[in-house]
Amino acid sequence: MILKNDNLHDFRMIYFNSDGYEGTMCGNGGRCITAFAASLGLISNEAVFLASDGVHRSIILKNTINLKMSNVSEIKKFDDGFFVNSGSPHFICLNKNPNKININFIGKKIRYQQRFAPEGVNVDFITKKENIITIATFERGVEAETLSCGTGSVASAIAVSINKPDGKYNYIINAKGGKLQVSFQKKRNMFSNIWLSGTAVKVFEGTFETETLIL
Numbered sequence: 133m134i135l136k137n138d139n140l141h142d143f144r145m146i147y148f149n150s151d152g153y154e155g156t157m158c159g160n161g162g163r164c165i166t167a168f169a170a171s172l173g174l175i176s177n178e179a180v181f182l183a184s185d186g187v188h189r190s191i192i193l194k195n196t197i198n199l200k201m202s203n204v205s206e207i208k209k210f211d212d213g214f215f216v217n218s219g220s221p222h223f224i225c226l227n228k229n230p231n232k233i234n235i236n237f238i239g240k241k242i243r244y245q246q247r248f249a250p251e252g253v254n255v256d257f258i259t260k261k262e263n264i265i266t267i268a269t270f271e272r273g274v275e276a277e278t279l280s281c282g283t284g285s286v287a288s289a290i291a292v293s294i295n296k297p298d299g300k301y302n303y304i305i306n307a308k309g310g311k312l313q314v315s316f317q318k319k320r321n322m323f324s325n326i327w328l329s330g331t332a333v334k335v336f337e338g339t340f341e342t343e344t345l346i347l
Contacts, residue, residue: 133145133146133147133148133158133161133164133165134146134148135165135168135169135172135174138181138182140182141180141181141182141187142169142174142175142179142180142181143165143169143174143175143179143181143182144181144182144183145161145162145165145181145182145183145184145188146184147161147183147184149271149272149273149274150273150274151273151274151275153273154184155184155220155273156184156185156219156220156221156283157183157184157185157201157202157218157219157220157283158220158282158283159199159201159218159219159281159282159283159285159286159328160280160281160282160312160328160330161282162181162183162188162190162199162282162328163190163197163198163199163282163328163330163332164197164332165181166179166181166190166192166197166199166332167192167197167332167334169181170192171334177191177192177193178190178191178192183219184219185202185219186202188200188201188202195331196329196330196331197329197330197331197332198327198328198329199282199327199328199329200325200326200327201218201219201283201286201326201327201328202218202219202326203322203323203324203326204216204217204218204286204287204290204322204323204324204326205321205322205323207290207291207294207321209294210223210247212225213225213226213291214291214294215248215253216287216288216290216291217287218283218284218286218287218290218326219283219286220254220283220284221248221251221252221253221254222253222254222255222256222283222284222287222288223242223248223253223254223255223256224256224258224287224288224291225242225255225256225257225258226258226259226260227257227258227259228259229259230257230258230259230266230267230268231266231268231308233257233268235257235268235269235270235277236270236276236277238255238257238270239255239257239269239270239277240270240275242255242270243255243270243272243275252272253272254269254270254271254272254281254283254284255269255270256268256269256270256281256284256287256288257269258288258291258292260292263301263302263303263304264303264304264306265285265288265289265292265303265304265305265306266306266307267281267284267285267288267305267306267307268307268308269281269284269307271284278309279307279308279309279310280307280308280309280310280312281307282312282328282330285305285307285312285314285328286314286316286326286328288305289301289303289305289314289316290316290323293316293318293323296318297318298318298319298320299317299318300315300316300317300318301315301316301317301318302314302315303315310330310331311330312328312329312330313327313328313329313330314326314327314328314329315327315329
């Protein structure tokens with residue numbers, strides 16, 4: 133990710149996948165770049181920043197970074213799962229135990245299916261018990277399993293709420309990389325006031341040099 137100056141907002145977030153190409157919205161990335169901006173003294177405990185899918189608001193409360201996501205209305209039902217665009221495209225599959233299946237093998241097959249062409253799709257395998265969702269994600273651009281996915285967590289929480297009545301919902305998301313929380317308001321087929329929350333911990337610091345960086 134690159135934190136770039138922006139004339140209208142606190143900063144601009146530019147996100148690259150590990151394949152070297154600029155990616156769509158990254159929810160956990162939005163939370164982490166908020167923590168990074170605070171560590172640089174660019175913001176205090178709140179930020180308004182621009183990302184690939186529009187403007188986001190983030191709030192730091194103690195060790196928790198809360199990120200407001202874009203509204204979601206692009207949802208499709210399939211016989212084998214749900215497609216939800218939560219800033220990035222996701223296909224959600226229900227599975228009894230996501231942590232015991234071959235995520236890379238099955239996820240890669242779904243990621244390249246013709247129905248999701250040409251951009252492809254991220255694939256989330258989930259199980260739900262009450263308001264707790266267990267998730268495992270195959271991420272495009274990484275082309276492998278990732279230990280936690282913010283937009284995937286949001287998409288999964290929305291997917292399990294599609295057939296529920298209008299109202300406010302809150303879910304705990306258990307991923308291999310840690311725990312997140314997703315809350316939102318549902319009204320008809322629109323999901324709004326979506327918040328993605330979790331910790332963001334600094335684990336590494338380094339520098340790099342480049343002769344030319346054009347964005």
